[in-house]
Structure formats: C-alpha cells, structure tokens
Amino acid sequence: MITLQLTDLKKSFGPNTVFEHLDLTHSQGPLGIAGSNGSGKSTLLQCIGGLLPPTNGTITWKEQSEVLSSGAIQQRLGYAAPYINLYDELSCLENLSFLANVRLQDYGSNIEEWLQKVGLGGVVDQPFGKISTGQRQRLRLAAALFHQPNILLLDEPGSNLDKSGEQLVKEIALQFSGDNKLLILASNNNQELNLCQKVYSIETQAFL
Numbered sequence: 745m746i747t748l749q750l751t752d753l754k755k756s757f758g759p760n761t762v763f764e765h766l767d768l769t770h771s772q773g774p775l776g777i778a779g780s781n782g783s784g785k786s787t788l789l790q791c792i793g794g795l796l797p798p799t800n801g802t803i804t805w806k807e808q809s810e811v812l813s814s815g816a817i818q819q820r821l822g823y824a825a826p827y828i829n830l831y832d833e834l835s836c837l838e839n840l841s842f843l844a845n846v847r848l849q850d851y852g853s854n855i856e857e858w859l860q861k862v863g864l865g866g867v868v869d870q871p872f873g874k875i876s877t878g879q880r881q882r883l884r885l886a887a888a889l890f891h892q893p894n895i896l897l898l899d900e901p902g903s904n905l906d907k908s909g910e911q912l913v914k915e916i917a918l919q920f921s922g923d924n925k926l927l928i929l930a931s932n933n934n935q936e937l938n939l940c941q942k943v944y945s946i947e948t949q950a951f952l
C-alpha cells in the first residue's frame with residue numbers, strides 16, 4: 745500500500761501564500777483535488793511531485809511502512825500536466841525513447857504499446873510540436889505511464905481531449921484503483937473528479 749502524508753504544508757510565492765497548515769493523508773486509489781481557478785491545485789501537485797519545494801512542512805511517501813527516498817519516488821512516479829513539456833522537434837516515439845534512456849531502463853515494447861493505447865499509432869513519427877493539442881495531451885499521458893508507475897499525478901488530464909480521450913482517462917483512473925497504486929488528479933471538471941474515490945478541496949482543506 746502506498747501512502748502520501750502532507751504535514752503542515754505551506755507554499756508561498758514571495759508575499760503571496762497559496763496554502764498553509766495543510767494536513768492530508770491518502771492511501772491507495774484515486775484522490776481528486778478540487779478548487780476554483782487560482783486556488784492552488786497545480787501548486788500543490790507540483791509540491792507533491794517534487795517540482796516545487798514547499799515553503800514549510802513535510803511530504804512523506806510510504807510503501808507499506810517503509811518511507812520512500814526521493815530516488816525511489818522518482819522510479820515509481822508518473823506525472824502528466826500542461827506545464828510538463830516534451831521536445832517539439834522530437835517525434836512522439838523519439839520523445840518516449842528519450843525519456844526511457846533518461847530512466848536507464850529497457851521498457852521493451854511498452855513505448856509502442858502506450859502510443860497505440862493513447863491513440864497515437866498513426867502519428868508516432870510526427871514531431872511533438874506539429875501534432876494537435878489533444879494529441880499532445882495524449883502523448884503526455886503516455887509519457888507519464890509507459891514506465892508503469894504505481895504513483896500517478898495528473899493535472900487536468902482531460903484538457904483538450906475528445907470523448908475517446910475522456911474514456912482513456914477513465915480507464916487510467918480505474919487502473920489506479922488497484923492494489924499498491926495511488927492517483928492524484930487535480931481538476932475543475934466534475935466528470936473527472938467523479939472518477940476519484942475521494943475528493944479533497946484545497947479551498948476548505950477538507951474532503952468533500
């Protein structure tokens with residue numbers, strides 16, 4: 745079982761405090777983060793995913809009762825968000841191959857499988873910068889998933905996706921409802937938040 749524990753978390757940008765005194769524990773399955781525009785959902789997700797240092801407080805990941813090191817978290821973590829970009833000049837396939845090389849592991853046929861699964865089989869050789877916005881979002885999802893993470897962070901996963909893309913997000917959320925999996929999904933979209941077993945409001949700092 746994977747557990748995330750946030751204790752007395754605070755994030756400020758200069759004089760602007762986005763959230764403070766935030767305590768949250770979540771074990772296993774999909775957790776939604778809700779809140780209006782500018783309430784701090786992306787900021788919280790970036791702190792959880794290690795992209796932003798919190799101003800105060802602690803973020804602890806555990807697998808069973810063992811505290812995970814930052815290296816262990818990076819191995820287990822997938823993250824898809826509009827602010828995580830891929831290389832415009834590289835093709836879809838080259839982008840994922842590059843990420844696989846960075847991870848220093850052989851993922852066998854996983855990359856091709858994920859490109860098919862997200863519906864990009866017809867554009868594998870197209871540069872990321874030249875595919876449509878919805879296709880780019882699909883590639884971001886594949887990039888977050890091909891290494892088979894058991895922790896997944898998704899920021900507005902359905903943005904620019906059509907009906908089949910929404911179905912894909914639903915399947916991903918279902919996949920992360922299983923044992924030893926944890927999904928955190930930040931969104932304004934109720935349809936997406938409904939995919940989550942629990943929803944936490946960043947504004948009230950309570951479960952809805």
Ligand SMILES: Nc1ncnc2c1ncn2[C@@H]1O[C@H](COP(=O)(O)OP(=O)(O)OP(=O)(O)O)[C@@H](O)[C@H]1O
Nearest residue numbers: 757760762779780781782783784785786787788932
């Ligand atoms: N790098 C930054 N520097 C300064 N302020 C920032 C930075 N990132 C976010 N903020 C501020 O933090 C606040 C929360 O922004 P954030 O993007 O986390 O909100 P959000 O809930 O994800 O919004 P949305 O629903 O519009 O995506 C905003 O006031 C924003 O301007």
